[in-house]
Structures are given as structure tokens and as C-alpha cells.
Amino acid sequence: MTEKLLNHRTEGPTTAPPLLLGPSLGTSYALWDQVAPELSIGHRVVRWDLPGHGGSAPDLIGPGATVGDLAGLVLALADSLGIERFAYAGVSLGGAVGLYLAVHHPERVSSLAVICSSAHFNGSKMWEERAALVRREGLASLAEGADARWFTPGFTVPGLVQDHRDADPGAYAACCDALAAFDLRERLPEISAPTLLIAGRDDPATPPAHLREIADAVPGAALVEIPGASHLAPAQCPEAVLTAMRAHFDKAAGGAKRGMEVRREVLGDAHVDRAQARQTAFTARFQDFISRYAWGEIWTDLTLSRRERSMITLTALVAHGHYDELAMHVRAARRNGLTPEEIGAVLLQAAVYCGVPAANSAFAAAQRVLAEEEG
Known part of the structure; x- marks a missing residue:
């Protein structure tokens, strides 16, 4: 029987260094639409959907799911594509998946970018209540407030808000369960991958202090704060996010950038x-x-x-x-x-x-x- 995999999209040369991109709760891989095409010039970009979001099947996870379960799905996807070691970037819940992978599977993660995320999400109560609400009433009312949670006033991305409305309530609630149980603060010093933290200065969900906490704990980590960005920074401020990610991943990978430099030095x-x-x-x-x-x-x-x-x-x-x-x-x-x-x-x-x-x-x-x- 064929194993079910997360829905995903691949871009860029298959010979390029792989870069996996994780989404936030309530969105699809469309969150990366303004960033992924540019990153794919020098990377084999693989962006994926959470269970019950975008094109991913809702039954990939169930009640009581953990971030570790989601990380396992990401590894299964990478294995299916023949990707052993990869760079990783994720937003919010997608960023939490990256932290989990860097702690529990350091041999798989070559470098890491955690965007508008946290090593904990303010305790379990809020997420348990949200999961119960969604299981009881669905996502319509919650989606109405997406703009306020995701963007600064006056800004929106209608397609992402529609992704929120279209998500499967059961799978969404299971992702809430995962956030409720997530707390990786004590394990952060174990992360050895080169790590970049990107914070939206106007992010109410995971404010810069959450990213600073990770940066202070992870050896050698760097922190970038983006003015005017809220929780979904890759959608609201794609140029700033792209600049920070390029600098980080090019430095970590080294080979492609240095190769182009030498090529120019020798050939002109x-x-x-x-x-x-x-x-x-x-x-x-x-x-x-x-x-x-x-x-x-x-x-x-x-x-x-x-x-x-x-x-x-x-x-x-x-x-x-x-x-x-x-x-x-x-x-x-x-x-x-x-x-x-x-x-x-x-x-x-x-x-x-x-x-x-x-x-x-x-x-x-x-x-x-x-x-x-x-x-």
C-alpha cells in the first residue's frame, strides 16, 4: 500500500541544494508564493501543506497530534523525494516543526530559518479552547479574524484567508493540539544547525521576544526583526524575508555562491x-x-x-x-x-x-x- 504523503510543490533544479518550506496554521504552501520562486533559482525548493490544509489529506493526523508527528510527515516526504539532508524554513507551526527536526534529527537539517514562530506558544489552554471551538463550530468564525491575527491593519491576502476557511476543521484542531503540547525551550541549546530567526516587529501572535528567546539559546543563532511585518511575514514583507533567507542559506551552503565567484574570477x-x-x-x-x-x-x-x-x-x-x-x-x-x-x-x-x-x-x-x- 502506498504511504500517504503531505501535498507539496517542488521548484528549482533537482541537483540544487534542497530547501523545505513549512507553512503556518490555517494557510497552505501559497504562503510562500512571493518568496519560493526566487529561492528556487539556487535551491531545490519543496513547500508542503499541513494535514487538512491546501491539498493534504486531513487523516494524516488525528486528535492529540504533536509537532513530532508533523515532523515525521515532513521526513517521510523528504525520503520519498530522495532528500537525505536539507535546509529548512518554516513560519509559526511550520517553524516549530523546523525546531523539532533540528533537535531530534540534527543529521537531516543542514541549516534552519524560523520565522514568526516560537519554542512554545503561550501554554496549552488557548489552543485547547480553540481546538474545542473548531471541532464544535467549524472554521468560519475563526477565519473572520484571520486578518487581525496575521497582518497589520489594512493589509490582507485573500487567498490565504480563503485557505483558512477551506481547511478541514478536524485536522486544524489536531494542529492546535500539537501547538498546545509544544515546548522545546530546554532543548534549544542542543541545536547545531546554523540558525536564523526572523521576527515581525508587529506580530501579536509570536512577538519578537519569542524569537529573541530562541536566538539567545541556540548557539550562534542570528535574529532579524522586520519593521511593519506581522505574523505572516513572507506574505506581507516578502523582499525583506527573502533578503534575510538568501544571506543565511547562501552562507550556510557556501558552495554555489563561492562557485559562482570562482567561475567569474577564472572565466571573466x-x-x-x-x-x-x-x-x-x-x-x-x-x-x-x-x-x-x-x-x-x-x-x-x-x-x-x-x-x-x-x-x-x-x-x-x-x-x-x-x-x-x-x-x-x-x-x-x-x-x-x-x-x-x-x-x-x-x-x-x-x-x-x-x-x-x-x-x-x-x-x-x-x-x-x-x-x-x-x-
Whole structure:
């Protein structure tokens, strides 16, 4: 029998570092609509729906559910997608799931962002009362007050409010049960993943003090407060949230960003800009692969110098007859400090082991590049 999974949406190259995005209670993965597309440029983004929310089945959890149960569903989703280790960001209840994963499954979480959330949600009484109300009367009356709980006065996102109305009352109440039982304050110092806390300065549900409490307890954690943001900051202030998340996850991942830096240093801005301008949805995965793997891992390895790597690359390109690529790497070799005489010596060495005809074409290509440089 096939295991039921959380409804989800994936965006970005499958070869990119995975980033899972968790929603808040009462919303769907549409909460991330203004942020996920930009994050997917450099990440394999997977955003998911809570049980009974969006497209997720309501019977994935039941009364008495815990945040640990929700975390288990997230891990099952990651496993089904072949994702072993991932970055994670979540809002409110989705953020609590991230904290739970970082404490109980540290081997799975590479970095963490907790947004408008808490290590506890003001005790159990309020959530027990809300769960009872929803089981008794449904979600219509509660959804009427969503704007006041989620946004500053005068701002709304109608689609998210409609998600609240459309959520399954039983599953919503079970999520309330999970919030009622959640308190991870004593375990926060155990979190080892690089952690970012994002607070909405005008958030009445999880005010900045709740995020500051986590930041003070988690070793090395950073805290960002967003002016004018309430509880659903990714929907209300997406640019500010995106800026903070990009800085955090790029620093934690390192490889893709550093790879692009090295690629530009070796090949030049003009070449990289042309490659990026030609990028399409079809080639995006390959471009990401090149930046992360070739430039972010191989060219950044300090075992060999860049001069030595240029010599090896020139020889390999001659051997396989890739003369257009060779011309590009002759320019790169010059940036890496090789003189024309040294480039000629490399090609002469290649003539012995790769053949005279190959070296003849290589000398012609290299001579064109060097002549252009002299000109």
C-alpha cells in the first residue's frame, strides 16, 4: 500500500541544494508564493501543506497530534523525494516543526530559518479552547479574524484567508493540539544547525521576544526583526524575508555562491554573464550543476593551484578536441597567471600524448586568443 504523503510543490533544479518550506496554521504552501520562486533559482525548493490544509489529506493526523508527528510527515516526504539532508524554513507551526527536526534529527537539517514562530506558544489552554471551538463550530468564525491575527491593519491576502476557511476543521484542531503540547525551550541549546530567526516587529501572535528567546539559546543563532511585518511575514514583507533567507542559506551552503565567484574570477564576468543570459528552464539545472560542482567544489580545492588546474584543463580539452572550450580556457589560463610561452609548452606536451593533428588545431585556437589579447 502506498504511504500517504503531505501535498507539496517542488521548484528549482533537482541537483540544487534542497530547501523545505513549512507553512503556518490555517494557510497552505501559497504562503510562500512571493518568496519560493526566487529561492528556487539556487535551491531545490519543496513547500508542503499541513494535514487538512491546501491539498493534504486531513487523516494524516488525528486528535492529540504533536509537532513530532508533523515532523515525521515532513521526513517521510523528504525520503520519498530522495532528500537525505536539507535546509529548512518554516513560519509559526511550520517553524516549530523546523525546531523539532533540528533537535531530534540534527543529521537531516543542514541549516534552519524560523520565522514568526516560537519554542512554545503561550501554554496549552488557548489552543485547547480553540481546538474545542473548531471541532464544535467549524472554521468560519475563526477565519473572520484571520486578518487581525496575521497582518497589520489594512493589509490582507485573500487567498490565504480563503485557505483558512477551506481547511478541514478536524485536522486544524489536531494542529492546535500539537501547538498546545509544544515546548522545546530546554532543548534549544542542543541545536547545531546554523540558525536564523526572523521576527515581525508587529506580530501579536509570536512577538519578537519569542524569537529573541530562541536566538539567545541556540548557539550562534542570528535574529532579524522586520519593521511593519506581522505574523505572516513572507506574505506581507516578502523582499525583506527573502533578503534575510538568501544571506543565511547562501552562507550556510557556501558552495554555489563561492562557485559562482570562482567561475567569474577564472572565466571573466563577460563570459559568465553571457552564459547566464542564455539560461533557460531547460538549461538551468546544468548551469547550477556547473557552478556548484565544477567551480564550487573542484576549482576551489586548494590541493592544486589555479595555474596547475588550467594546465590540466587545457590538456584535457586538446585530448577531446573541444577547441571552442579550449579558447575560453586559454583566456582563463592567462587570468590564472600562465604566460603565452607556458601555454605553448602545455600544448606541445599535449602534442606528444594526444597527437599532432589535435595539437595543431589547439595551437591555432590558442594563437587566435593570444592575438586578440595583444591587439
